[in-house]
Amino acid sequence: MLLEGKNAVVYGGGGAIGGAIARAFAEEGARVFLAGRTRARLEKVADDIRAAGGRAEVAELDALDEQAVDAHADAVVAAGGSxxxxxxxxxxxxxxxxxxLEMSLADYEQPVVTAVRTTFLTARAAGRHMKRQGSGVILVFGGDGDPVREHSVGGLQVAFHALEAMRRQLAAELGRYGVRTVTLRTGGVPETLPSDFPAAEQLSAELAKSTMLGRTATLADVGAVAAFVASDRARTMTAATANISCGALVD
Structure with a gap:
């Protein structure tokens, strides 16, 4: 298995993307530590993993809380050894x-502040342990992209651009210690749309039409690529992006 003997932390592990990545990690042999603010959602993913024979731990955590993030990373290492x-x-x-032009400052800066703060805190907490042990992988999700004329996305792309800058800087500083950083990029995963999302079917069709393969990535696709990138088989990949967009995003 690709991740046998590895300890993996998934912040936001109770969500659709986080759950898919956590399940894929567990399937490949990792011991998964799920962290997030809603225990019930985390426990659901953990139950799925355990039912399939995997190992999962759950912790309620606000990733905006600096001390809580550091303490959780320390607890993971204490429990798993790495x-x-x-x-x-x-x-x-x-x-x-x-x-x-119609958006409030608070709404615009919300994704920027949340993305930058939580990614910095979680990457710093993990990176300190990875530096000491001489190995590790930090995955960032999202990646930047070009604006689309028909859609207003507020500060989301600003947040993604900020995360890409952070990922590059982490790669530059941590590479000498054997730590890799990679961004997982998708062109949108229709399975993540809420059941009551307006025009969900239409949006899914638009997303598929914009790809070169004529289909969109699935949650399973995201999990499979994440597990590969996190494994030693991808040991040459750092300061890079893994494109999981079916050709919607062109490198």
Whole structure:
């Protein structure tokens, strides 16, 4: 298995993306530490992992809380002996559909502040342990992209650009210690749309039409790529992006 003997932390592990990544990590042999603010959602993912024969631990955690993030990383290492993979897929709280000229400052800066603060805190906490042990993988989710004329996405792309700058800086500083950083990029995963999302079917069709393969990535696709990138088989990949967009995003 790709991640046998590895300890992986998934921040936002109770969400659709986080759950998919956590399940894939567990399937590949990792011991998964799920962290997030809603225990019930985390426990659901953990139950799925355990039912499939995997190992999962759950912790309620606000990734905006500096001391809590550091303490949790220390607890993971105390329990597992190492912290080998860290991925942050916490929701940014972005507001979409409102033109910038009509948007409040609070709504605009919300995803930027949340994404930058939580990614910095979780990466720093994990990176300190990874530096000491001489290995590790920090995965960032999202990646930047070009604005789309028909859609108003508020501060979301600003947040993604900030995360890409952080990922590059982490790669530059941590590479000498054997720590890799990679961004997972998708062009949108329709399975993550809420059941009551307006025009969900239409949006899914639009997303598929914009790809070169004529289909969109699934949650399973995201999990599979994340597990590969986190594994030693991808040991040459750092300061890089893994494109999981079916050709919607062109490198």
């Amino acid at each position: 912290l080998d993979v860290s991925v942050n897929v916490i929701s940014h709280g972005d507001v979409q559909g409102t033109p910038l």
